[in-house]
Amino acid sequence: REDSRGTWAADTVYSPAEQRLAVTELMLPGATNTFRWVPERVGNWLFHCHFSFHVSHHLILPERHSGPLLPEAQPIDHSQHRMAGLVLGLHVLANPAAKPTATTTAAPRKLRLLIQSAPNRFDKEPGMGFVLHENGAEPARDSVPPAGPTIVLRRGQPVAITVVNRLNEPAAVHWHGIELESFPDGVPGWSGTPARIMPPIAPRDSFVAEFVPPRSGTFIYHSHTNELAQIGSGMYGALLVVDSGQTLDPQIDRVILVGGAGPRFDGLVNGMREPPPLDLEVGRTYRLRLININVDWRIAFSLATDTGYARWRPVAKDGADLPPHQARLMPAYLLTGPGETNDFEFTPIEPGNLRLNITTQRTGWHVPVAVRVRKSG
Incomplete structure (x- = not known):
């Protein structure tokens, strides 16, 4: 808070x-x-x-020795996070007087999240990313979307996500913004308790993350190993939690996911440098779910015409509803840092063309998204 x-x-x-x-x-x-x-x-x-x-x-400072290495000195294990x-x-630590967290005995929904790589995606550098596998034949090992698939979960429904590492290096997945137990939180060598610490997911190995989403909202899943390289090359995705009895309407809920584009530190929007237009209708209220998971850029979002900003209503931040007095119409501009999610409601009031500008605060890159508003019906 x-x-x-x-x-x-x-x-x-x-x-x-x-x-x-x-x-x-x-x-x-x-x-x-x-x-x-x-x-x-x-x-x-x-x-x-x-x-x-x-x-x-x-940023770890190298060790300096005035003489030969001591016999007990051990080499660094680079497989660890x-x-x-x-x-x-x-x-x-445990507090006997604290109220225990809610539990459930319901059977979990089972998903498989594959970590894969595609060669030469960024010039000579590979792209790394996630592939969701729930039913049917397994996807090809080099079939990696530029941005991870949107995972939609239900509040209060247990989930067991088997993360399979098909890279040639260790990996891990963090469920950013979701309240869950420490062990599946996704920081290898740290998450858990002294008696049970989450290990890195070794190549050709897997890890099962089990949790119960306690609230609905817009969240992120992303790598938590070698973050600069892995997140920057595509190991991220949107994680949406909906309330029981509700479904996600892709015509209303529009995910705008901003991530990395490889070692050049450019930006992609929904995995693309030139994303397709957003087609909206006058008088219809849309929920824009804005996510910044670019590794090292401050990203500004703005929705505007040639003459000025449109107006939108902020409704949630990091998956939590905003206080009523903050959920008011305002000029459609937002500056964000990596790891932030923000939900806005936008209701077009007249037909025409707008732009959703997604740009770095400092000189870097700019990805415009055309917004086409037509009359209803």
């Missing part, structure tokens, strides 16, 4: 009605935030920056 926000010069403390929930928050240079968190699940957790370079293993920089480990 966000209690206050400010800069090094001043701070704004929010009233209870103004406080909102968040999982990932962009902090510009000089920014301050105060968050309140109540641990509910035992185990190991991470508090870290979501700009991948800020937690990269490349390593983070450095802006990362803090948290240990949550």
